[in-house]
Each structure stands twice: as C-alpha cells, then as structure tokens.
Amino acid sequence: MLKFVARRSGVMVLTAIALTFIVFFLTNLPPNLEKLARTEGSVRMTDDQVTSWIEENGHGGSVFGRYAQWLGVAPGWLRTDEKGVTRGRCIDDGVVAETAPRYCGVLQGDWGFSTFAKEPVSNFLGEKLAATGWLMLAVMLVMVPTSLIMGILSGMREGSRTDRVLSAGAIASTATPEYVSGVVLVAAFASATTGLSPILKDWGWISGNTLFLGTATSASDGITFWNFALPVITIALYGIGYIARMTRASMTEVMTQQYIRTARLKGVSFRQVVIRHALRNALIAPFTVIMLQFPWLLNGVVIVETLFNYKGFGWTLVQAAGNNDIELLLGCSVVAVLVVLVTQLISDIGYVFLNPRIRLA
Amino acid sequence: MTDPLSWGAIFLAMAVRFTPVWIALVVTFALSITFKRRLALYGKLFDSPVGMIGFAIVMFWVFTAFFADMIITHDPLGQLSGLKNAVPGSPLKNPEDASYLYYLLGGDHLARDVFSRMVMGARRVLTIAPAATLFAFMVGISLGLPAGYFGGKFDTILSFVANLVLAFPVILLFYLLVTPEIRDTGIPIYLAAVLFLFPILFLCVLWNSRYFTNKPRRNLYVGITLVIGLWAYSGLAFNLDPLGVWSMEPNLLNVLVSVVFVNAPTVFRIVRGIVLDLKARDYVAAGQTRGEGPWYIMLWEILPNARGPLIVDFCLRIGYTTILLGTLGFFGLGVSPESPDWGSTIDDGRKLLSIFPHPALAPALALMSLVLGLNLLADGLREESMKD
Numbered sequence: 207m208l209k210f211v212a213r214r215s216g217v218m219v220l221t222a223i224a225l226t227f228i229v230f231f232l233t234n235l236p237p238n239l240e241k242l243a244r245t246e247g248s249v250r251m252t253d254d255q256v257t258s259w260i261e262e263n264g265h266g267g268s269v270f271g272r273y274a275q276w277l278g279v280a281p282g283w284l285r286t287d288e289k290g291v292t293r294g295r296c297i298d299d300g301v302v303a304e305t306a307p308r309y310c311g312v313l314q315g316d317w318g319f320s321t322f323a324k325e326p327v328s329n330f331l332g333e334k335l336a337a338t339g340w341l342m343l344a345v346m347l348v349m350v351p352t353s354l355i356m357g358i359l360s361g362m363r364e365g366s367r368t369d370r371v372l373s374a375g376a377i378a379s380t381a382t383p384e385y386v387s388g389v390v391l392v393a394a395f396a397s398a399t400t401g402l403s404p405i406l407k408d409w410g411w412i413s414g415n416t417l418f419l420g421t422a423t424s425a426s427d428g429i430t431f432w433n434f435a436l437p438v439i440t441i442a443l444y445g446i447g448y449i450a451r452m453t454r455a456s457m458t459e460v461m462t463q464q465y466i467r468t469a470r471l472k473g474v475s476f477r478q479v480v481i482r483h484a485l486r487n488a489l490i491a492p493f494t495v496i497m498l499q500f501p502w503l504l505n506g507v508v509i510v511e512t513l514f515n516y517k518g519f520g521w522t523l524v525q526a527a528g529n530n531d532i533e534l535l536l537g538c539s540v541v542a543v544l545v546v547l548v549t550q551l552i553s554d555i556g557y558v559f560l561n562p563r564i565r566l567a
Numbered sequence: 568m569t570d571p572l573s574w575g576a577i578f579l580a581m582a583v584r585f586t587p588v589w590i591a592l593v594v595t596f597a598l599s600i601t602f603k604r605r606l607a608l609y610g611k612l613f614d615s616p617v618g619m620i621g622f623a624i625v626m627f628w629v630f631t632a633f634f635a636d637m638i639i640t641h642d643p644l645g646q647l648s649g650l651k652n653a654v655p656g657s658p659l660k661n662p663e664d665a666s667y668l669y670y671l672l673g674g675d676h677l678a679r680d681v682f683s684r685m686v687m688g689a690r691r692v693l694t695i696a697p698a699a700t701l702f703a704f705m706v707g708i709s710l711g712l713p714a715g716y717f718g719g720k721f722d723t724i725l726s727f728v729a730n731l732v733l734a735f736p737v738i739l740l741f742y743l744l745v746t747p748e749i750r751d752t753g754i755p756i757y758l759a760a761v762l763f764l765f766p767i768l769f770l771c772v773l774w775n776s777r778y779f780t781n782k783p784r785r786n787l788y789v790g791i792t793l794v795i796g797l798w799a800y801s802g803l804a805f806n807l808d809p810l811g812v813w814s815m816e817p818n819l820l821n822v823l824v825s826v827v828f829v830n831a832p833t834v835f836r837i838v839r840g841i842v843l844d845l846k847a848r849d850y851v852a853a854g855q856t857r858g859e860g861p862w863y864i865m866l867w868e869i870l871p872n873a874r875g876p877l878i879v880d881f882c883l884r885i886g887y888t889t890i891l892l893g894t895l896g897f898f899g900l901g902v903s904p905e906s907p908d909w910g911s912t913i914d915d916g917r918k919l920l921s922i923f924p925h926p927a928l929a930p931a932l933a934l935m936s937l938v939l940g941l942n943l944l945a946d947g948l949r950e951e952s953m954k955d
Contacts, residue, residue, distance in 0.1 A: 221730065224731055225735065232744070232749070235748060235749065238748050241748065377939065382935050383894065385897045385917075385931070386931040386934055389924070390928065392924065393920070400924050501734070504738070505737055508738045509894065512897075512898070524742075527742040527743075539739055543734065543735075550734070
C-alpha cells in the first residue's frame, strides 16, 4: 500500500511539474511579455525599449531558467543599474538587497505580485478561494445526496417507471451545460419580465421584483438562500445527471449479484436488502466519480461565477486571463492543477480502501 | 402598424418556416423505417423509441443547418431600426425594410433577429462540432491502437501525455490556447500541423495494410489519399492552398485545434482500453498465426470489432464538443464577435438577461436540445448494439 501511494505521488509530482511548466511557458510567451511591458511600463514604448524592459525586469533569458526561479529552485535574478541600486526578483519594496532571500518562488510561498489586484497573489487568491469554497461546499451538499438518491432509486428496480423517469431526468441534466441552465434558471426565477416572478408579484407573494436574485455579487458580503440558490443549482445540475447514471449502473450491477438473491430468498425485506446489502457495495464506484467531478466542477465554477458575477476563484481566473496578469494566472493554474491531481490521488487511494477486492502487493 | 403575434401564432409561424426540415425528416424516417432490416446498426436504431427520438432531434438540427438559407426570415447580421430588444413576435416598424414582417423570437441588443441568428448558429455549430470530433477520433485512434497493441515505452509515454492534458482544467487550457497573443506566436498552426497530419497517416496506413499484396490498387488508394489529403492539409493548417479551395480563418483554426486537442486524449484512452481487451481474443491470435502484420490486425481486425462503443462515444462526444464550443463562445474566446454561433449569442444576451431573457434563451434551448438529442441517440445506439 505504501509503495503504491509513493509511486502514485511520484507520478503526481512529475505531472504537476510538467503542467505548471506548460502554463508558465504559455503565459510567458513573447507577445504576453510585450503586452505586460506596455501596460506596466508605458504604452508608447518603442520596440527597443520594450525589449530592454523585458530584459531588465527578469523576463529575459531562457524559459527554463525563469521557470526554475518562479518555482523557487534557482536563485532569483538580481540586477544593479548605473545608480548602484540593486533590484531583483526577491527584493520587494522595503526590503534591503543584502537581507533579501536568494530563493523566492512558489515553493517558498512567494507567489508574486498581481498587476490586476495590486496586491500579492497569495493574499488575493486566498480570499477568492475562500469564497469559492463556500460555493463548492453548497454544491456538494446539494449534488451528492440528490444524485446518489436518484441513482439508487432508479437502479434498485431496473426498467421500472421510476427508473425510466429518473434516467430521462439524468440524461436531460447531462445535456444542459451550466451556461444554458444558468440562463434558463435566471429567466424562470430571477427575471422581472418573464417566468415566475411577475406572477408571484401580482399575487403579492414577494415584495421585491424577482423571486431570486439574478446575480450573486451580494453573496460576498453574506450568503442568503435568495442570492446563492441559483448559482448552486446551476453548477449542481450538470453534475447530478452524470453521478446519478454512474450510481444507477453500479446499483443495477449489484442488484443482480448472487448474495442479493440469497438475501431475498432468506426472506429479508426488499428495503432491508437495499439498505443493508446493496448500498455499501453500490457506492464504491460513485465515490470515484464524485472525486473525479472536482475538475469538472472547476469548469462549472468559472462559468457560473462569470454568469452570476460572484467574485471567487473562477472570476479571478477570467480576470487574470483577460488582463494579462501573468503571476495571478500562474497562481490560479497552480491551484487548479493541484485540485485536479489531489482529487485523482484521493480517488485512487480511496478506491483501494473501499474495495476489498483490490489488494495491492 | 400590425399587432405583435401571440405565442400560439409565433409557434405556428416558426413551424411554417421549418417546412423544408419537416419534409426532410418525414422522408428520412419513412425510408429508414421501410428498409430498416437491411440497414444494420442504423436500421436497428428504429427499434428503440429512445434512439428514434434522439435521432429525430439530431436530424432536425442537421436539416435546419442544411436548409438554413431557406428558413431564416432576416439577415442574421442585419439590424433593423426600432427592434432593439424587441419582444418575441414584434412586427417590423417599417414594413418595407424586409420581406418578412415579424421578428419571430424578438430582437437582440443590436436589433438583429434572434430567430434567424439561432438558425444560422445551427449551421455554424453543426459544421465545427462534428469536424472537430472526427479529427479527435482520428488522432485518438491512430495513437490508441498502437499504444494498446504494442504496449511498452510507447504506451507509457503516450498515456502520461494523455493524462497530462486530461489533468488540465478545460477552461484554463482554452484561456491559454485561444488568445490573440498565442495566434501571433504560431502555436495553433504548429498544433494544427501535427493534429491534421493524423487523418492522412491513418488513411495511408489503412490502405497500405489492406492492399499490401495488391500493389497497383494500394498505390492508387494511397496516391489519391495523399493528393487530396496533402492538398487539404496545406490549405487548412498553413493556409497555403494554391487553388484556394481549402482555407480556414485563423480564429476558427485556433478554436478547432484546441477542441481537438482537448478531446483527443479521452478518445485515446477509450481506444487503448478497448484494444487491451480485444487483443487477447482468438481472432487476433488467428490473424497473428496467419502471418498478418500488426497494422492489418489493428485496423482491419480489432477496429471493426470496436466500432460499437466507438460509434456511441462519437455521438456523445459531438454533444460534448458542442458544449465546449458553447463554452468558448460564452467566454468570447476565439470566435469573431459577429458570429451567430450559440455560445457567443448566449454571451451577448446574458448582459441584459434579467430584463430581456429571450435573446439568450433561444440559443440556450437550441443547444440543450441538440445535446440532449445526441445523448438520447447514443443511448439508443448503445442499447441496440449491445443486443448483438
């Protein structure tokens, strides 16, 4: 088991290095750096000035060297100009060149400075991640129980009417990407001109113009049911169908097993068979699927945060990419890549733990 | 000045506009059901109600894309005065502006006809999505077959690379790959140069392994493939087609390449898994004993037997690609701002979503129904192919 975890972690580290390097390479392409030079320096710089700006601010040299500096395994760049002032990667405002550390990369906890937020990436990103954390938590609380119950109910008696209805619902939900369900939900519940809200207003049931709020901006100050429900449902909806179908497949397989028939023939009630005997084995496969849903949720988060204007991780990613904020985008990528890899690792290890049939030498 | 149409009248008018589609659908279904016993897997589709519904929805959009020029009521890019954010069924302010007197599904924020844009969007989506999926399958199959069949280092490296791409959050990848800056560096063209080579390679190996003993025939097929393939290749990847038949806007190329790039690793994994399963079968061993070459076995023994799951996945993947293209449009990446494709139209409409939902709602529902149709079709196909 230990060997398995060790090997798996080794591959994971290798993957993380490869992925962050690709992101670093793609965000630090010459056109991006030129754009950065023009926004940070001056718009009217000549091409020569741009080149020297890039050179002077540590963006010159080979991409491998810069990647190593960013990672924190190579010493940061230092440059002393004609006036004798030393500037460098690790020398921030208020730090004397002599006392500054030699290494300052992601590994040392220095994630750089965001040109978009005008504050260190780690502070800004941490704050936004917390906001997304709440969103994710709410999504999980809605998505996991709903989809598991749907899957179990439809897999319990394959081919029954419940199964047909729930399966149709699951297929429909997988066919509805977040930007579609978001638009439909807003039109139905958060529009002053269409859907449910005008009717409810006529009846005097709601005091505001709309039932739900069409944006989740106010959720940054305080989460309420009315500003948070739509974004959460929008993300959850796309995942529910997929997890439910996996659960259903696993449940139908378990229900045809010999031991279920034996239990039934012993006279155990159907209810007991499902709860005591089938459920535990049927939930192994969905566990993996739920863990592997995290990367997918990341997509949903980006779309929904943009659609509902909720200032979290996804919104940050879009802003960083749109404003050519290289350090912030790199920070976002590190987080995203870590989330994906860690959930993969957990799902692999968890699968081995949960499934007694798999024994690793 | 006429009155706006009621919802009933709007639906009726839309149904009338779709007349060519209805006729084509009826003909397709009548022919298919009559000859369904002679049509193998496609014919069996008409035994499953789910598959039939899915097929009907998909064909509806395919025919809509095909007959789009006949269906649209107005120029999808034309702006008519007084119809900015007009509600569905609004009559034109100046009847002499256009021959059709209503905006059936209203106008968007630039006073363009939502209905016509939705119909034109179908054409856009239904050309890019299947093409991208096809390329992804060519790449995935060409790499997955040898990886599964030979195994070893080749397999280890390719699997690692595939997992690498799969571990990327899709949206991050899009933000990195589909930007104007990237286009300046030429990376999409290099990617296209690699990815678009696979279909040609695939077909050449396919013909070569089949007609290895019949040299004239092989030379003919490989020759035709190479001439047409390289001609298209030069035009699509490098925009250097001497005759100017094959060409693609740089925007579109960038979008296509990134979507293929995202999809290919999944196809690779599926194909590899199937090959690992099938290569232990007796007919493969029999082929090996007969002295058949590895490529013949892969392409003419294993691949035909893997067609069931691959066809099912192809349908699902077109749906997924449609969603991806919509995502790209939603973030305003890659596509030109005027483009009527569904993702960008949703993006345009969402700014005024809570006041005027109709410009975003029409393409949203269209996209949803197409993907739903593809999923149902895949479900029906899976059910029927498992009965064999």
